[in-house]
Structure formats: structure tokens, C-alpha cells
């Protein structure tokens with residue numbers, strides 16, 4: 538197969554970069570989330586507490602960003618791992634499509650959970 | 655070159671390779687990353703019960719407040735804290751001059767991680783003091 542040099546474009550350097558940026562943002566969100574959910578068991582496990590938090594539109598925006606970033610970072614990570622193996626191209630396409638479907642599907646569900654309030 | 659069983663070969667290469675601290679760090683980062691990804695999908699699915707109203711959600715959450723589930727959540731926190739701290743380490747190595755001291759960064763991350771992990775376990779199992787700094791910060795945001 539002919540090899541065409543494309544610079545760093547199409548080499549995955551953008552997803553490499555975005556994996557790091559999304560990771561940095563996730564640090565703050567995820568640590569905050571865990572403390573908030575566990576500092577006191579009621580916080581993370583009661584409908585009323587979730588309801589109160591969700592009355593704040595900024596909290597809702599933060600949660601939407603959390604869903605989107607976690608899914609992007611996680612599924613992009615799975616794809617990255619998959620690419621370390623050598624599989625037939627039909628499987629590549631299948632796995633890639635599956636990841637997209639998972640991301641869009643769970644992303645929609647997660648955002649619906651938030652906007653329901 | 656076509657390899658007959660690339661997957662098997664990759665796996666045996668990883669198993670056979672003499673592992674330095676960095677290789678363990680990498681392998682653990684992968685495993686925790688995969689675990690967290692699966693968790694996020696399950697988590698979003700569980701939270702869908704928020705849309706069915708308070709009874710459905712609270713009934714589900716009652717289950718997760720049982721001690722063995724609290725223990726599971728603590729282990730989950732272990733995955734989170736490792737992946738987070740090692741993730742920061744990776745970013746420092748890539749964007750900064752971390753390659754010069756990546757080992758020290760790893761030991762530091764493990765040390766901080768262990769302390770935070772034990773501290774979180776203490777909070778999760780034995781509760782907290784309502785007047786300390788974190789408690790106030792948490793109630794401020796909720």
C-alpha cells in the first residue's frame with residue numbers, strides 16, 4: 538500500500554491532545570463529584586439532594602460537560618487500546634461504529650437524566 | 655508482514671516484557687481506564703431511574719448503601735484516584751519536563767494516592783465531622 542505523508546494530521550495527534558485536555562478537566566470534576574457524593578451518604582443517594590442540586594442551571598451545565606467529557610475520554614481511550622492490536626478492517630469499522638453508538642446513546646441518556654429536572 | 659495471531663502475540667509480548675515501574679504504571683492506567691469506562695455506562699443507566707421519580711431512584715440507591723456496596727464504591731474510588739494521579743503524571747511528562755523525573759512522580763503519585771484512598775475509606779465507613787472545612791465546603795455546594 539502506498540504511504541502518503543500527511544504531517545501530523547490524521548495521525549491521531551489530535552485525539553492524543555484531546556485525551557490529555559479532557560483528562561485535565563476531568564480531574565477537577567471527578568474529584569469534586571466523589572467528595573460530593575460520599576462525604577455524607579445522603580448526598581449521593583437521595584433523590585431530594587439530587588433535585589436540589591439540579592435546580593441550579595450552572596450545576597446542570599457542569600453535569601452535562603461531565604457526561605460528555607467522561608464518555609468522550611473513556612470511549613476514545615477504548616479505541617486507543619483497540620488500535621494497539623491488529624485486527625481485520627471490517628472489525629475496525631464495527632468496533633468504531635459501536636463506540637460511536639455507545640457514546641451518542643449514553644450521552645443522550647445522561648443529558649436527558651439531567652434535563653429532566 | 656501478516657501475523658497469524660496478532661492479539662496473542664501482543665498479549666504474550668506484554669506478559670514477557672521485563673517490566674520496570676513505568677510499565678506497571680501503564681498497564682494499571684489501562685485497566686483502571688477500562689474499568690471506569692464500563693462504570694460510567696452502568697452509572698448513567700442506573701441514574702436513568704431519576705426520570706422515574708423519587709421512589710424508583712431512592713429504592714435503587716438504598717441497595718448501594720449496604721456495606722458491601724460501600725466497599726465496592728471505595729474500590730472504585732481506588733481506580734479513580736490511581737487513574738487521576740497517574741493521568742496528571744502522564745500530562746506532566748508529555749507537556750512539561752517530567753520525563754526527567756517520571757519515577758519520582760510515580761512514587762509521589764502512589765504516596766498521595768494511598769493517603770487520599772485511606773482517608774476516603776475513613777470518611778465512607780466512619781462518617782465525618784460536620785464542622786470541619788470539607789463538610790462546610792460540601793454543604794456550600796449542595
Ligand code: HEM
Nearest residue numbers: 560563564611614615617684687688690691738741742744
Ligand atoms: C480524572 C481525570 C483523568 C485524567 C487526568 C486522565 C488522564 C488520562 C490520560 C493522560 C490518558 C492517556 C494515556 C496514554 O495516552 O498513554 C488516559 C487514558 C485513558 N483514560 Fe483517562 N483520565 C481521567 C479520567 C478518566 C475517566 C473518568 C475515564 C473513564 C470514563 C477514563 C478512561 C480512560 C481510558 C479507557 C484510557 C485509555 C488507556 C490507554 O490508552 O492505555 N479516564 N487518561
Ligand code: HEM
Nearest residue numbers: 574581587603604607646647648650651690694698701727
Ligand atoms: C459510587 C460513587 C458514586 C456515586 C454515589 C455517584 C452518584 C451520582 C449521582 C447521585 C448523580 C446524579 C447527578 C447529581 O446528583 O449530581 C451522578 C451523576 C454522574 N456521575 Fe456519579 N457517582 C459516583 C461515582 C462516579 C464516578 C467514579 C464517575 C466517573 C467515572 C461518575 C460519573 C458521573 C456522571 C458522568 C454523572 C452524570 C450522569 C447523568 O447525567 O446521567 N460518578 N453520580
